[in-house]
Amino acid sequence: MSDLSQIVKAYDVRGLVPGQWDERAAAALGAAFAEVLGTSGERRDTVVIAHDMRDSSPGLAAAFATGVRAEGLSVLDIGLGSTDLLYYASGALDLPGAMFTASHNPAGYNGIKMCRAGARPIGQDSGLAEIRDRAQARLDKNEPDPPAGTGELTRRDLLADYAAHLRGLVDLSGIRPLKVVIDAGNGMAGHTVPAVLGDQALAALPLDIVPLYFELDGTFPNHEANPLDPANLRDLQAAVRAHGADVGLAFDGDADRCFVVDERGEPVSPSAITALVAVRELTRHPGSVVIHNLITSRAVPEIVREHGGEPVCSRVGHSFIKADMARTNAVFGGEHSAHYYFRDFWFADTGMLAAMHLLAALGGQDRPLSELGREYERYVASGEINSTVGDQAGKLTEVRASYPEAETDETDGLTLRFADGSWCNLRPSNTEPLLRLNVEAPTAERMAALRDEVLDLVRR
Template sequence: MSDLDKIFKAYDIRGVVPDELDESVAEAVGGAFVRLTGAKTLVTLHDMRTTSQPLAEALGRGAAAQGADVIHGGLGSTDMVYYASGSLETPGAMITASHNPARYNGIKLCRAGAKPVGIETGLVQLKETVASGVPAYDGDPGTISSTDLLPGYAEYLKKLVDLSGIRPLKVVVDAGNGMAGHTVPQVFEGLPITLVPLYFELDGTFPNHEANPIDPKNLWDLQNAVTENQADIGLAFDGDADRCFVVDERGQIVSPSVLTALIAARELAREPGATVIHNLITSRAVPELIVEHGGTPVRTRVGHSFIKATMAETNAVFGGEHSGHFYFRDFWFADSGMLAALHVLAALGHDERPLSALLSEFSRYCASGEINSEVHDQAAATAKVRDVYSARAGVRFDELDGLTVAGSDWWFNLRPSNTEPLLRLNVEASSEAGMAGLRDEVLGLVRGHD
């Protein structure tokens, strides 16, 4: 058995195949997951990596050996497993390593109703069962069947967003050779959209660029294609298509905070007074706009387990993260990049203005984006930054997640990585010059410390 401590992460299981994660591990995980959840039925999907289908089949064998009936959904996006888990009321498993390099693969799990499984909600027990050996099941094995979940998924998403009467749109989509190449044609079918596809060929070696749109260099091809084709909008998805990034008609990258504010306003128009979740590194404009549109903003730590838990506790209608994850109550509190994309297309299609003009009211501040610094003593570097700013008047601090420091028209958050010797910095200010000065000062303190 491989080193399970290495592959069991905070939110999923992920490692190099076959050295760290192989079919025997996947089979054991399938059996252990059935024992953990007591599932009578389990649904599986997998991405386009060459190792994904064999791992999905192995996981299914392990689940069936414990008496559960297994529904293999075949190729799909991560949000499709949430759809399957929610609509079928059964636990789900997605074989994917998202945007990781080709040599990796992984397993994302959810309980019935798309409820997340993370380190605090079952992964520890799962790892212990796999490590000690899954006990034999005293009963008949479950059945294994296959079904195509894509048409139902596409139909369900389009029921959640009013796309009737939208104007014709030219849309460039960069699938990054990932699962959006499989899902977008079905979801867009019947809409007045001229689709310009980039890298729709399913290829887990990612021959064109990493399927990780949070890195700006992976959006260059999309930006160029939008301007060359005079498109209305560009959409980019990560490898398992659960995150979505947007480029406007000028080829400019749209901040996920701006998308959070736009979708929040749309959801609040539908449900006045609702709660909307945002994490602490989204723009200050997000809570301002939520309040202005009659909603209640709730701030959380970074990370989908915190967002999902807080959404469930508050019955929030929507939640957004600066990483490009967007969560919807009507989608079982789970995240869906495709559903976020449909909201943006609906907003644009019902407005005669270009996307940049439509979004201008949701963009108020200048942001640095996330900047990583390798720092071996993260606590000492953070303490140094706090000491320097403590000596200044009118400065506020909070430590919900790392250190957040705020003034009248600026703020920054400095937080440690959970897995690497890195400090992550996000800065926002009312002017570009103010943001740049603040960014450079904090980076000087952080990097000068080590």
Template sequence: MTEPVDLPTDLPTDQPADLSAFIKAYDVRGVVPSELNEPVVRAIGAAFADVVVLPETSAGARPQVVIGHDMRPSGPSLVAAFADGLNARGVDVVSIGLASTDGLYFASGSLGIPGAMFTASHNPAQYNGIKLCRAGARPVGQDSGLAAVRDLAGAYLTRGVPTVEAVGTVSTRDMLADYAGFLRGLVDLSGIRPLKVVVDAGNGMGGFTAPAVLGTEAGLPALPLDVVPLYFELDGTFPNHEANPLEPENLRDLQAAVVEHDADLGLAFDGDADRCFVIDEHGDPVSPSAITALVGLREVARERAAGRTPTVIHNLITSQVVPDLLTAAGARTVRTRVGHSFIKAEMAQNDAIFGGEHSAHYYFRDFYFADTGMLAALHVLAALGGQPHPLSALAEQYQPYVASGEINSVVASVPEARARVVDAYVTRQGAGPVTVDELDGLTVSHWDGHPQWWFNLRASNTEPLLRLNVEAADEDIMEKVRDDVLALVRQEQA
């Protein structure tokens, strides 16, 4: 491996710029141009070269980084600045242009080089950001290099980026067809019954990838799919609705279109198309936990058929149905914290075949342990089209419990609000014997008793918020636990 770069010792000793406002635990995300602009991004590119790229480059090899961007108007200029920072440190750039985030992960994985994806995902139009990864699409988070990139970029922004003698180059490469072909090779849809599917791209990158993967624009054979496009025009100003399907109001157009077109299902992608939400033929959402169970069972069966014991990862907010069904099918399930960096780390550590989150991120070992909404969509289409029943009937077996969804509460004091809940449910055990863990926030479970319920209470990393998720065996119990915990959380202090 190449030795870490020796930074110049004769730089001015000015205080490094503080970039912590928009370089967070998982990625870079800020307002353009007040936070993210060309000088800032150039410094981040140079720091990424020194912290991640050069130390991982084999001796004698040319260091390379692959870069993609979504449809936001600020993308191309920020990519150019980032590439300039990389070039200044002697790193070559492979630009793939417009891409979904999972398209960039595919490029990093297939080319075997680090990557940078310029996107702010579902954030409003004034934002942009960068998702960084090591070679093979391995994540770069706060504890795996991002904090060091932040600090060095702050120094470079203040003191200047040092330029090596043999600067890097920039080349372009179109990888959309390769991406589409790779996904098609993982899930065979050629033999399914004909399906009509409405796809809401939200003016995001799903409008770029869906025609290639589900259609014929990448030169692949036609599938037995009648795709009804909704908001496929790439537009980073999001003129129709925010590209965040996690918010119910952003699904309404898709729900109406599914019913209007008498479609078999609907698919909604977020801005960078790495998440996928599913709507059944009645226009009702299918929970991401149900999709995790459905796809997980398919991957578990495939792994067991190959004579291997499968492992599936799920975060602690997913429904109890996920470990219930997957364990019964012969899988080992691993429960983890919320957040893609934790999921990806557990995926790699456990050689897990699949992972799912309540936020509709789905991770696949066959996709470099990275998340891809499109591959999850292909699995849903294969499962639906491989049997005669409608999606509502298929999904029903994966949604036996009732969930509250995530409920945010602004509180005067997070520790005091949390303490009231601990006192009521743990110290005094007013609800009867419970199990408690603090893997990520506070999880209290009464699942082994009667009635069955659990809740998780997590603090926001950036705001005075507590996030509550409740699940129970029936609606009445869920509502009672939800309301009781919220009353404690929101209780006014004397």
């Protein structure tokens, strides 16, 4: 019997298959999803479903579809897709959707990212907890699997429509020639990148793409599709140097996040990419709001203001970012984790569109990316550092008391801001006994000193 409290996280479903959940649980979740859509007054006649390349994904998606159809709703199955392709379908067709993927998790995992019509997010506080409870009640009754129901099942390929939509948002035809290494990590970027940047209709596009691991393989035979781990960028970095490329791009497993390395193979921070894309969007939409989360560099709000925009800080997490995007009608939003959100994309995140903006910016001028990026990299950051902690609240109290001179902010964990411009943030994990530390300072020495001081407090 599946315990859904173990796999339904703050923003999505994620767990081991079949150890923590299976097709029976997927069917119960599908039926519960349809029920919640009905009780919220936002029910549509159809739910759109996509899945990634993991071995368990087609079966889980089919079982979820059976649960949806048992409640009288139809299902539009768009087959293999990235998460942002599912968001495109949900937005363009104004349908609720479900994407079957475990994103950057190892091969044994799978999950579901659900959204309402128009790609609006579903999290714990906006329907996911109710879906979990209704599905658990179905499983606890140990009833037979639901019948097919009255809902219809149709299939449609939306990959070309998705690609055309993105190409209509960013014009790459006039840029200088660029050599681009792209590491798909055997994930869904191997399916979407050729459609957006590499098909024969784009033969005149001045991009020389060097593909790494474009073969779809949910066992991830080369490395995990998790570019947050520096070890998973090594092949990309080496290929950029070996090919003399202008830029390297790495996508995670479901291709909703994009990481960047410059011509030297050095990582470009997601905060710098956030600032760069924000400047481009503010050029098109002067005075607009730009969302950034609490962990992004303080260079981001500085640069947004300098270009006439209004920076708004949000809590970490896509459901918070998307809600703030919609509330403020923000033109763009970025997170330290390389999620990038666009008003032109139903306020949803898409790694592909962020990559296209970067290519347009790089190809629209003559400097290498290392020089261009320096315009947006003003401070030194630690990156996220995890520590296992039994008493998260107690440690936060201890750290706060150790720095009485600091300005404190408890919007999302504990943020300490210092007079010299340094800051640190400690956030509890939603699912594990961890505290996540991020530190930024004007110099590398100050960053290292503050990082080590706080880590000593947390870990002793």
